Structure formats: structure tokens, C-alpha cells
Amino acid sequence: MFLLLAPTEETHIPPRIADNELERLLAEIAQGQTDALEQLYSATKSAVYGFAYSFLRSPHNAEDVMQDTYVIIFNKAGAYRPGGRPMAWIMTIVRNLCRMKVRKKEYAELSLESEDKEPTDAGFEEHSLNKLVLNAALRILGEEERHILMLHSLSGLKHREIAKLLEIPTGTVLSKYHRALSKLKNHVKEKAQ
Amino acid sequence: MKQSKADIEHRLARAVSDETPDVLPRVLLRLKEQKGQEDTMDMTMTPPKHNKKAFKAIRWVAAVAAVLALAIGIWSVSAFFQTDSLVYVDANPGVELRVNRSGRVLAAQALNGEAQTVLQDMDLKNVDLNVALNAIVGAMFQNGYISEAKNTVLISVMNQDADRAQALQTQLAGEVGGILQSFSLDGAVLSQTLPQDEQLEQLAAQYGISLGKAALVQLLVNQDPLLNFAEIAALPVSDIYLLLSSKPADFGQLAHTGQANSGAYIGDEAALQTALTHAGVTQAQLVSCHIELDYDDGRMCYDIEFYAQSTEYDYTIDAVSGAVLEYEQDTEDAHMQHAGLEESQVTFVKLAQYEKRGVYLYDLEFLSDTHKYRYEIEAYTGEILAHYVNELHGPGASDGTQHPQGGQSGASPSQGASGMIGESEAARIALAHAGALMESVTEYSIKLDDDDGRIVYEIEFVHTGTEYDYEIDAYTGQIVDYDFEPVD
Numbered sequence: 001m002f003l004l005l006a007p008t009e010e011t012h013i014p015p016r017i018a019d020n021e022l023e024r025l026l027a028e029i030a031q032g033q034t035d036a037l038e039q040l041y042s043a044t045k046s047a048v049y050g051f052a053y054s055f056l057r058s059p060h061n062a063e064d065v066m067q068d069t070y071v072i073i074f075n076k077a078g079a080y081r082p083g084g085r086p087m088a089w090i091m092t093i094v095r096n097l098c099r100m101k102v103r104k105k106e107y108a109e110l111s112l113e114s115e116d117k118e119p120t121d122a123g124f125e126e127h128s129l130n131k132l133v134l135n136a137a138l139r140i141l142g143e144e145e146r147h148i149l150m151l152h153s154l155s156g157l158k159h160r161e162i163a164k165l166l167e168i169p170t171g172t173v174l175s176k177y178h179r180a181l182s183k184l185k186n187h188v189k190e191k192a193q
Numbered sequence: 194m195k196q197s198k199a200d201i202e203h204r205l206a207r208a209v210s211d212e213t214p215d216v217l218p219r220v221l222l223r224l225k226e227q228k229g230q231e232d233t234m235d236m237t238m239t240p241p242k243h244n245k246k247a248f249k250a251i252r253w254v255a256a257v258a259a260v261l262a263l264a265i266g267i268w269s270v271s272a273f274f275q276t277d278s279l280v281y282v283d284a285n286p287g288v289e290l291r292v293n294r295s296g297r298v299l300a301a302q303a304l305n306g307e308a309q310t311v312l313q314d315m316d317l318k319n320v321d322l323n324v325a326l327n328a329i330v331g332a333m334f335q336n337g338y339i340s341e342a343k344n345t346v347l348i349s350v351m352n353q354d355a356d357r358a359q360a361l362q363t364q365l366a367g368e369v370g371g372i373l374q375s376f377s378l379d380g381a382v383l384s385q386t387l388p389q390d391e392q393l394e395q396l397a398a399q400y401g402i403s404l405g406k407a408a409l410v411q412l413l414v415n416q417d418p419l420l421n422f423a424e425i426a427a428l429p430v431s432d433i434y435l436l437l438s439s440k441p442a443d444f445g446q447l448a449h450t451g452q453a454n455s456g457a458y459i460g461d462e463a464a465l466q467t468a469l470t471h472a473g474v475t476q477a478q479l480v481s482c483h484i485e486l487d488y489d490d491g492r493m494c495y496d497i498e499f500y501a502q503s504t505e506y507d508y509t510i511d512a513v514s515g516a517v518l519e520y521e522q523d524t525e526d527a528h529m530q531h532a533g534l535e536e537s538q539v540t541f542v543k544l545a546q547y548e549k550r551g552v553y554l555y556d557l558e559f560l561s562d563t564h565k566y567r568y569e570i571e572a573y574t575g576e577i578l579a580h581y582v583n584e585l586h587g588p589g590a591s592d593g594t595q596h597p598q599g600g601q602s603g604a605s606p607s608q609g610a611s612g613m614i615g616e617s618e619a620a621r622i623a624l625a626h627a628g629a630l631m632e633s634v635t636e637y638s639i640k641l642d643d644d645d646g647r648i649v650y651e652i653e654f655v656h657t658g659t660e661y662d663y664e665i666d667a668y669t670g671q672i673v674d675y676d677f678e679p680v681d
Contacts, residue, residue, distance in 0.1 A: 018553045034221060041217050050209040063214050070220040071227075081416040083441035092418040127211070133201055134208035153206040160507050160521055164419050164489075170507075170519055181198045188201065 017043040022086035030078035037074055047087070047155035048094055054150040055098040057138055065097045072097075088161050091151065095165060129188070136187045137180075145180035148173055197643065254391045274299065278361055279387075280322070281349040281405035282329055284338050285429040286311045289403060296322045301329075304403050310336055323368055330372045339373070344380045344454040345431035346373065349405025351387040358386040362448070370450060381451030383409065383434060400426040409433055409447070416442050420488060432493065439486035458486070458512040464495035468508035471517050474501045481546075486512065494518060500546075531577055531641055532566050533648075554578065560585070577640060582616075613667040619650035622670055623663035627677070629656040636660075641667065649673055655680055 022043070028036035048069055052062035072093055080089055137146055144166065151162045159177065163170040276299060280290040286308035291299040301317040303309040311332045317325045330346065333339045339346065348365045352358035366384035373380030387393075387404055397407035400423065410425045413433055417440065425433060435453040437444065461484045469476065482499035489496075493512040498505070509519040545556040555570045562585075569579040616639050624631060631637075634654040642651045648667040653660065662676040 018548055020548075034224065037220075038217060041220070045216075046206070046210045046213045049213040050206075053209065053212075059212070059214070063216055066214070067216045067220055067223070070216070071223055074220075074224055075227075079415040081441070081443050084417065089418050130204040130208035130211065133204040134212070137205055149202070149205065150209070153202040154209060158507070160519075170521055174521075181201055184201045184205075185198055 019086060023080075023082050026073075026077045026080050026086060027082070029074055030080075034074075037070065040073070041070055044087070044090060044155075047151075048090065050150045050154040051091060051094050051147065052098055054138075054146045055095075056101060061101060065094060065101060068097050069094050085157075085161065087155055087157060088165060091155055091157065091165055132191060133184060133188060136184055136191075140183060140187055141180050142176070144168060144172070145176045145183070148177050149180045149184075152177060251391050254394065277352065278358065279351040279404075280361070280365065281347070281351075281387075281403040282326065283347040283349070283403050283406045283409075283430050284333050284343065284345065286333055286338050287403035287406055288312065288329055290317070290322070290325065292322055298322060298325045301325070305401055307336075307338055311338065322365070326365060326368055327372055330369060334376050334378075339376075339378070339380075341378065342454055342457045343429055343431045344373070344378055344451070345429075345434045346380065346382055347405055347409055347430045348382065348384040349387050349403070349408065350385075351389075351404065355386070362386050366448060366450070373451075379451070379454065381431070381434060381449065381453055383430065384448045385409075385446060396422060396426075402426050406430065412445060412447060413437055413442070416440060424488065424491070428488070432488075435493075436486055436488060455486075458493060459495075459510075459515045461495065463515060464510040464512070465497060465499075467510055467515055467517065468497045468499070468506065468520070471508070471520065472501075472506050472522065474499070474506070490518075531568070531580065532561070532564075532582070533641065534561055552578075579638075580640070613648070614665075614670045616650065618670060619665040619667070620652060622665055622672065623650075623652045623661070623675075624654075626663070626672060626675065627654075627656055627661050629654070629661075647673070 022040065025036045025040040025043075029040065045066070049062055049066050052065040052069075053059065056062050056065065069090070073090065076093075080086065137149060141149065147166055148162055151157050151165070152159070157165065159173045160170045163173045166173070275293060276291040277294040278292045280292055282288045282290070285305075287304035288308050288311065289302045289304055291301075293299055298317045298320050301312060301315070303312045311329060315328060315332070317328070320328075330339065333346075346369050348362065348369055350358045350362045350365065352361065362384045366382050370380065370382045373382070385405065385408060387408055390408075393404060393407050393411065396411070397404045400407070402410070406426070409430065410422055410433065413425055413436055414420050414422050416437075420436075425436075428436075431453060434449070435455055435458075438453045465482065465484055469479070478501045480500045482497065485496045487494055487496040487509075489509065495508075495510040495512055497508040497510060499508075500506070504522050507519075507521040508517060510516070511518050547554060547556065552571060555568075557566075557568045557570060559566050565583045565585055567581045568577055571578050620631065620637075620639060624634070634656045637652075637654040639650055639652045642649055642664075649664040650667055652663040652665065655661070658680055659677050660680050662674075663672065664674040665671070666673050
């Protein structure tokens with residue numbers, strides 16, 4: 001069971017961060033400021049982890065990619081030019097790292113974790129339902145559906161940017177996105193009954 | 194609890210958020226070690242494990258370079274034969290010139306088929322560099338590799354001595370500028386000095402382009418990670434310059450004079466007009482727009498994004514034919530659903546866009562027959578952050594956010610024509626159930642939702658260290674569901 005839960009102050013998604021804020025941080029990171037990296041990390045970690053997790057389906061490998069991503073961001077922040085989409089830039093790094101990992105066949109198949117055995121308490125119902133959705137996403141969705149949904153829910157990328165990142169047509173992204181949501185919705189409906 | 198699609202997405206995001214490990218300490222540690230080692234290896238977009246491969250390649254290239262250097266050393270009898278500078282001339286043909294200290298050409302090499310055409314029958318040995326340049330650029334022009342449409346030439350200089358490299362760069366750029374003018378061309382000249390870079394050499398070798406062009410491609414690709422090296426390497430220098438000019442790009446130490454010629458393409462304005470016409474939007478309705486030349490799917494195209502009447506449009510227009518390749522539109526209608534209205538029932542009042550505490554918002558106002566609505570919508574997700582509803586002035590109207598004045602039938606003045614109990618009443622019910630007062634709760638939010646056919650008010654608030662979630666039936670006031678958990 002994956003126990004490395006960070007002590008989070010909130011169980012909600014971190015607030016979306018604006019483009020120019022990210023760019024400002026990148027500029028500071030390019031100067032070697034690690035506290036700027038920490039802020040950028042805070043704001044983007046779930047998006048980065050989510051995408052890597054979706055790609056590799058292994059918490060361990062996703063963590064590796066996550067680490068590598070931020071090291072590269074630190075080293076390459078100077079190469080990022082303002083006026084673009086910083087989030088797309090970051091997610092491209094994640095994508096490339098994931099692809100390399102897959103190519104090197106270093107990834108292990110996801111060992112499907114058993115459902116949380118949390119006591120069913122009013123407070124924990126929310127948590128286990130969230131986890132149910134995540135596990136379902138990993139299991140029942142097609143690869144592209146999974147990536148699209150993960151990117152859309154966490155990184156703030158628009159459909160067309162997702163299309164560019166995954167190198168598939170925008171139309172495909174739109175239809176797969178809705179199909180993925182429908183699949184999950186039906187699955188959860190069944191389980192929750 | 195039944196789930197809506199937006200809920201699914203939120204749950205997914207929350208679940209991932211909860212599971213996201215904290216790798217920051219390890220990242221910081223690695224960066225510290227990296228600094229400590231004074232690692233001069235170029236950390237490109239490959240994970241550190243790849244450095245072994247890069248290192249091996251570096252050793253191989255170094256070995257070859259050493260042999261080459263030795264060969265040159267043996268071969269050169271005097272300083273006359275020693276290569277002082279390497280000069281690359283690129284348009285689409287790529288030529289490499291080895292130049293000695295006195296500015297004479299020792300050897301000229303064609304780096305691709307087009308260059309071979311250019312250099313055929315040319316003996317440039319011992320020729321003065323300027324003369325050679327005239328001959329080469331002239332031949333490129335005569336063969337149609339340089340023209341009004343393809344008006345850009347790239348000059349790259351490599352020399353151990355940085356000052357000499359710089360001086361040569363400036364001199365040659367000026368020379369080429371003059372040559373282009375003599376052809377009555379509105380030309381553009383790019384020039385740069387090249388560092389010793391094994392990685393760049395590998396890329397150049399891999400794609401069959403000159404070192405100078407490889408550096409130019411790298412410059413563009415670095416600024417837009419969605420472009421890949423292979424596809425850009427195949428483009429002529431003028432197109433690469435055009436793409437760079439179209440972005441707010443940083444040219445770094447690439448000097449440039451003259452404009453990239455977009456004559457082969459329809460131009461920003463024409464592309465925008467095509468998109469607007471297609472979308473049925475007039476110039477006057479345009480709130481904002483952004484146009485960029487891009488290279489996608491093997492062709493040059495205009496990437497256009499514009500915003501009009503609470504709809505965002507995304508168009509890709511073929512830069513040569515003007516055809517609409519792709520389009521997408523995204524209407525923020527979440528707010529309409531939320532208000533329970535159709536487009537036809539409202540009058541759009543205004544839209545503003547701004548940043549508030551690090552979050553980009555759309556501020557949208559519109560009117561129905563009976564109410565005025567204002568929504569604050571998060572720009573990335575379309576999530577409704579806040580909304581305000583006010584009854585328009587008329588008999589018995591009141592501020593929708595006030596407490597109900599009590600009504601026998603259970604209907605309050607804040608109730609709209611829809612028959613719902615109103616937000617204040619719903620709030621009262623939820624708070625009473627939780628034993629809280631409006632004044633003592635924090636992070637209060639309320640919204641209408643459709644829980645599988647049943648309209649409910651979803652109310653959230655924090656009270657004495659506990660977070661509460663309520664679903665109140667919008668018509669009967671019945672508590673459909675409630676939930677509470679301690680705030681961490």
C-alpha cells in the first residue's frame with residue numbers, strides 16, 4: 001500500500017496558478033533560486049505526478065519521473081521563453097521522461113492496490129470515493145482516455161494543448177475526454193450502489 | 194451519492210492530490226550534489242542515467258576529433274594550411290568553409306545535395322573569403338535557393354578566439370547583406386558564433402545539416418518544446434526565422450537584420466479574417482486575440498485564439514492556402530446551467546477578465562427578465578468561484594442575499610419565479626442543522642447543482658474545525674445529504 005502520503009494541509013486541489021506567476025517563478029529559478037523552485041513545485045506537483053502516474057501506472061516510477069522533472073526544470077528554466085504556456089512546457093518534459101522510461105523498459109506494471117480498508121465513517125466516505133474514481137481511471141480507461149482526463153483535471157491545459165502534447169488530433173481528445181468521463185461516472189454509479 | 198461529470202473530475206484530482214508524494218527534499222538534495230560536483234555535463238531533456246551514453250559519445254567524438262586534429266597537424270606544413278575558422282553558410286543549401294588566419298578559404302564542403310549543386314565547378318581553394326562568399330551566395334540565388342520568398346541567409350562562425358569569431362561574424366554578415374542588396378532583394382541576414390558543443394555536432398550529423406543551422410533549430414525548439422528538432426531541421430532558414438519572429442522569441446546572441454519574408458504565406462490579418470468569418474464573429478465583437486505562426490503536422494499554419502461573447506475560439510489556418518485546418522470553441526455555459534437559464538432568456542451585459550490573488554478569472558454579468566446575475570469563473574477550469582444574484586427592481590423585489598422575511602407559504606421574497614426556496618433559506622436550514630450561525634462560519638460557499646434530476650443547493654462551510662457539506666432540495670428544503678469531516 002502506498003503510504004508515502006505527504007502531510008498536506010488541505011485535501012483539496014491546490015489553487016490553479018496563473019501563467020505569468022509560473023513564468024515569474026521560472027525566471028527566478030533560472031537565476032538559481034531554489035525557493036522559487038519550491039513554490040513552483042507546490043503549484044505543479046499534482047499535475048506532474050498525475051500525468052506520470054497515468055503514463056507509467058506505477059507510483060514508484062512516477063515518483064522517479066517527478067524527481068527528474070524538477071531537476072530538469074531547475075537546470076533548463078533559462079531555456080523557457082516568456083509568452084508561451086509554462087504548464088505545457090513542464091508537461092512536455094514529463095511526457096519525454098515517461099517515454100524514455102518506457103523505452104528503457106524500466107517500468108513495472110502497476111500492481112493494483114487493494115481498495116482502501118478505511119473504516120466507513122462519514123468523513124472517510126469522501127476519501128474512499130475519490131480513491132475509487134482514481135483506481136477506476138487506471139483500470140477501466142484506455143491509455144489516451146486516461147492521459148486526457150488526468151491532464152484536464154490537474155494541469156489546466158486546454159483540449160487543444162492536450163492534443164499537441166499527446167500528438168493526437170484535437171477532435172480525438174474531445175471525444176475521448178467525454179467518453180472517459182461517462183465511463184467513470186457509470187462505473188462509480190454501479191459501485192456506490 | 195450520485196456523481197456528475199464535474200464531480201468525477203474533481204474527485205480524480207483530489208485523489209491524485211492526496212497521493213502525490215513529496216519528492217522535493219530529494220530534488221533539492223540532488224541539486225545540491227549537482228552543484229557540488231560542478232557537473233559541467235549538459236543536462237538536456239534526458240534523465241541523468243543517460244549521461245553515461247552521452248559521456249561515451251563525448252569520448253568517441255573527442256577521439257575522432259583528436260585523430261582529425263592529429264591528421265591536420267601532420268598534414269599542415271605551415272600555418273598557412275591551418276584552419277583558423279569554420280564558416281557555415283546556410284539558406285537551404287548548407288556549405289562549410291575552412292578558413293585560415295589570413296582569411297583565405299582552405300576547403301569548401303557541401304553539406305547537402307542542394308549545396309552540391311551550388312558548389313559544382315567552383316574551386317575556392319586559396320580564394321579570399323569575401324570573394325568566396327560572393328560566389329556562393331550568388332550561386333544560391335541563381336539556382337533559386339535564395340529568392341524574394343526565401344530571403345534569409347544564416348552565417349555561423351566558429352573560432353577558438355571569441356573576439357576573432359565575433360569580428361568575423363560581423364564582417365561576413367555585413368558582406369552578405371550587401372550581396373543580397375545587389376540582387377535587389379529585401380533580404381535578411383542571421384549571424385552567430387558557435388561554441389564547441391558535441392551534442393550540437395551530433396544533432397547536425399544526425400539530421401544532415403550544418404552546425405550553424407543546428408544551432409538555429411535548437412534556438413527555436415528550446416523556446417517551444419512542442420516543436421521537435423527533426424521537423425524544424427528540414428525547414429529552410431527563412432521559415433525558421435519566420436517562426437522565431439512570430440513568437441515573442443529571444444534571439445539570444447543570434448544577430449539578425451532584415452525581416453523574415455512571409456510572402457509565401459497569407460499573413461496574420463488574412464488568417465484572422467478567415468477565422469472570424471468561419472466563426473461568425475465580427476471584428477467589433479472581438480474581446481481579445483492572439484495570432485502566431487506555427488509549424489504543425491508538416492506544414493506552416495497560423496495558430497489563432499480569440500475571445501468573443503463568452504466563447505473562446507481556437508483556430509488553425511493553413512498558412513499557404515488559408516484553409517481552416519482545425520477549429521474549436523469553448524463556451525462558458527456552466528454559468529447558464531447554474532442559473533437555470535437558456536441563452537435566449539438572457540441579455541449579455543459585460544465580461545471582464547482579470548487576475549485576483551494568483552487566479553485568472555472571468556467576471557461575467559447578464560440579465561434575465563427578473564434577475565441580474567454576476568459570475569466569477571475560474572479561467573482554466575470553468576469552475577464557478579462565486580456568483581451573485583439580485584432580483585431586478587419591481588414590486589416586492591429584495592436583495593437576493595438577505596435573509597427571508599418569513600412567509601406563510603414557506604416562500605420568501607428572495608424566491609424567484611422558479612419556485613425554489615432561495616439560497617438564504619437553504620443556508621438557514623443547513624446552518625441550523627449543524628448548529629452554526631452564519632456569522633461564525635468560514636469558507637462558506639453555495640451553489641445550485643443537478644443531482645441526477647433533483648435540483649439541490651450544495652452548501653459548504655467550516656465551523657469549529659469541521660468542514661460541512663450539505664445538499665438541500667431546492668424546492669422542498671429537505672436535507673438530501675450531509676457530510677462532515679475534521680479540517681486537517
